[in-house]
Amino acid sequence: MLLVSLISYIDRNTLALLAPTILKENHLSAGQYGFIISAFSILYMIGNPVWGRLIDRFGLRRGMTASVSMWTLASAAHAVAGGFAGLAAARAALGFGEGATFPGGLRTVVQTLPPSQRSRGIAVAYSGGSLGSIITPLVVTPIAVWWGWRAAFLFTGLIGAMWLVMWAFVSRHPGIREKREHESERPRVRFADPRVWAFMLLYAFGALPLAFVIYGAAIYLSQVMGRSQADIGKVLWIPPVGWEAGYFFWGTISDRLAARGRLNLPSFRSLLVILAALSLPLAAAPWGRSYPLLLAQLFLAMFVAAGFIILSVAYATHTYSAGYAGLIAGLGAGAWSAAVALIMPVFGRLFDLRMYTAAFALAALCPMLGFLSWWLGATRGELPAARSSAR
Numbered sequence: 425m426l427l428v429s430l431i432s433y434i435d436r437n438t439l440a441l442l443a444p445t446i447l448k449e450n451h452l453s454a455g456q457y458g459f460i461i462s463a464f465s466i467l468y469m470i471g472n473p474v475w476g477r478l479i480d481r482f483g484l485r486r487g488m489t490a491s492v493s494m495w496t497l498a499s500a501a502h503a504v505a506g507g508f509a510g511l512a513a514a515r516a517a518l519g520f521g522e523g524a525t526f527p528g529g530l531r532t533v534v535q536t537l538p539p540s541q542r543s544r545g546i547a548v549a550y551s552g553g554s555l556g557s558i559i560t561p562l563v564v565t566p567i568a569v570w571w572g573w574r575a576a577f578l579f580t581g582l583i584g585a586m587w588l589v590m591w592a593f594v595s596r597h598p599g600i601r602e603k604r605e606h607e608s609e610r611p612r613v614r615f616a617d618p619r620v621w622a623f624m625l626l627y628a629f630g631a632l633p634l635a636f637v638i639y640g641a642a643i644y645l646s647q648v649m650g651r652s653q654a655d656i657g658k659v660l661w662i663p664p665v666g667w668e669a670g671y672f673f674w675g676t677i678s679d680r681l682a683a684r685g686r687l688n689l690p691s692f693r694s695l696l697v698i699l700a701a702l703s704l705p706l707a708a709a710p711w712g713r714s715y716p717l718l719l720a721q722l723f724l725a726m727f728v729a730a731g732f733i734i735l736s737v738a739y740a741t742h743t744y745s746a747g748y749a750g751l752i753a754g755l756g757a758g759a760w761s762a763a764v765a766l767i768m769p770v771f772g773r774l775f776d777l778r779m780y781t782a783a784f785a786l787a788a789l790c791p792m793l794g795f796l797s798w799w800l801g802a803t804r805g806e807l808p809a810a811r812s813s814a815r
Contacts, residue, residue, distance in 0.1 A: 425529040425549035427640075428492060431587055432525045435499045435518060435555025435580045436464065438564050439511075440639045441660060444646045446511075449573075454643060456508050459771025461639055463512040464519035465765035470560065471523020471757045476754025479527050480747065484535075485595040487750075488528045492588055495521025500581025503574040519761070526550060527657035529751035530737065536599050540683040541644060543738050547675035550733065554671060554726070557638060557664030565657030588706045591697045613748045615756070622801025623740045623752075624759035629794030630699070630732025632705060633725040635764040636787040638664050640771055641722060647716060648780060659719060670730025678738045692739055699735070700795045707788035710780040725787070732791060739802070 439446065439460075448459055471491075479487035498517035529549030537545040564721045568576045595601065613620060619752040641660060645651045652658075677695070681687040702724065711720040733756075740752045767786070 425532045426552040426555070427590075428488065428587055429525050429529060429550060429552030430556040430559070431492075431552070431580075432495070432522045433553040433565070434583065435495065435522065435561040437557050437638060438576050438580055441513070441560055441564055441642055441657065442568055442576060443642050444656070445568065449698055450507055450511070452508060452511075454772045454775045455693070455769065456772075457639075457643075458666075458769035460508065460512045461635075461772075462483050462765040463702060463770045465635075465761040465768065467516045468519035468520070468523050469761035469765060472527060472754035472756075472758035472761065473521040473523075473751060474754070476527035476531075476750035476752070478580035479524065479750040484528060484600050487524060487596070488591060489513035489588065491521050491528075492584060493521075495587065496581050496584030500578055502577035508712060514557040521754060522756070525553075527750035527753040527800040529574040530601070530687055530741070531610075531750040532743065534749040538546055539680055539742075542673040543678035543682070543734055544672065544743060545770050546734060546737055547671035551668055554664045554730065555666035558661040567652065567655060589739075590784045602754045608702050611745050613751055618801040619743060620755070622798045623736055623743075625801070626696070626739070626794045626798035626813030627733060627736040627756035628759035629764040629790040630696075630736060630795065631729045631760050632763055632767065632790040632794075633703065633787050634661070634667065635731045635760075635768065636783075637722050637726055639768060640775065643775060644661050646781065647775070647778075648710075648717070662719045663722035663726050666727035667730050668727070670727035671734060673727075674734040678734055682738075684740070687738065687742055692735060692802070693799065695731070695735055696795045696798065699728050699731045700792045703791035704788050707785040709772070709784050728791065732794065739798075 443457060446452070447454070452460075475487060475491055495518050498514055499519065500520055501514045502511070506759060507510050525548075530546060533542050535546035535547055562578045564579070567579055615621075641663065642656050645660070646655050672694075677792070678687065681691050706721055706725045709718055713719070737753065737756060739750065739757065767790075771783050774780070774786075
């Protein structure tokens with residue numbers, strides 16, 4: 425699951441990394457780029473709950489095989505796409521297929537780990553996303569420099585095909601092949617429950633700075649800091665290290681609370697207040713001209729966003745039946761994608777107008793909005809008692 429999330433983020437980050445070159449060659453504006461990202465995000469939003477429920481119902485093996493096959497073809501299709509329509513279509517197909525990434529990861533965690541280890545399990549399964557963001561500039565930049573940006577997308581298709589070969593053998597393990605249900609006494613996921621919407625809004629807006637950094641950092645470094653495509657590739661791995669570290673830091677805290685039976689609303693509220701406060705320094709990023717300071721601020725933003733993901737998923741999995749794990753992950757990632765689809769064109773327009781201060785401020789305030797939305801809905805119901813023992 426770590427590897428499949430890594431590949432999915434190499435796929436999506438390749439476009440973000442090479443955006444300056446691709447936009448120039450195809451005569452596209454930052455605003456059009458924002459709509460291309462929206463095409464991915466809208467289909468990703470739809471794909472997440474769809475694949476999540478399919479995986480819950482039909483199992484991990486068949487669900488992940490179908491989804492990764494689909495997105496591997498879509499990723500390779502970028503190599504023959506041209507112009508706004510072609511890139512948007514390829515991106516949309518990629519988004520729908522990749523909707524199985526995190527539902528598959530969370531479903532694997534709840535099938536194979538006890539509750540006191542699940543947040544760290546989520547960190548491992550989800551951390552391929554941050555690793556992919558770290559690796560992409562280091563691996564894809566040389567390919568694009570030597571053979572062009574289209575060759576980079578042929579590479580992403582190749583590694584997807586390699587994962588499918590590996591999965592054909594790994595998925596024979598009984599823990600993957602058998603569809604297991606646990607903790608059936610916990611409530612079902614119902615859209616009439618305000619806690620479901622609280623979880624989705626917390627995930628969506630708390631993690632939104634990830635999209636801002638992933639899709640906007642390369643353009644900002646090019647337009648404002650005057651860095652070349654090669655220079656960008658040398659440093660753009662740094663912010664995602666914060667993302668990777670954030671998964672394991674906040675995952676360890678969550679698991680320790682769960683092991684002590686203290687994973688409750690007051691503890692979630694305290695941790696989320698800290699995260700919301702730590703999101704605010706991102707607003708000050710355009711004020712200085714220090715290159716290292718800017719990278720440090722982007723690092724912190726991704727570290728904090730990872731905490732929002734871990735804690736929001738921990739909240740949902742401690743509230744609802746594990747039989748809905750795929751759907752829970754799909755709803756969270758789908759809500760995030762919906763927020764990205766709505767806001768990325770706004771970020772793109774602000775970049776076209778050189779209103780960078782407004783763009784960074786908006787990204788910094790979204791996590792606070794997510795926390796406040798969660799608090800309004802979460803107070804409608806208490807968490808079930810946290811469990812520290814294995815099943």
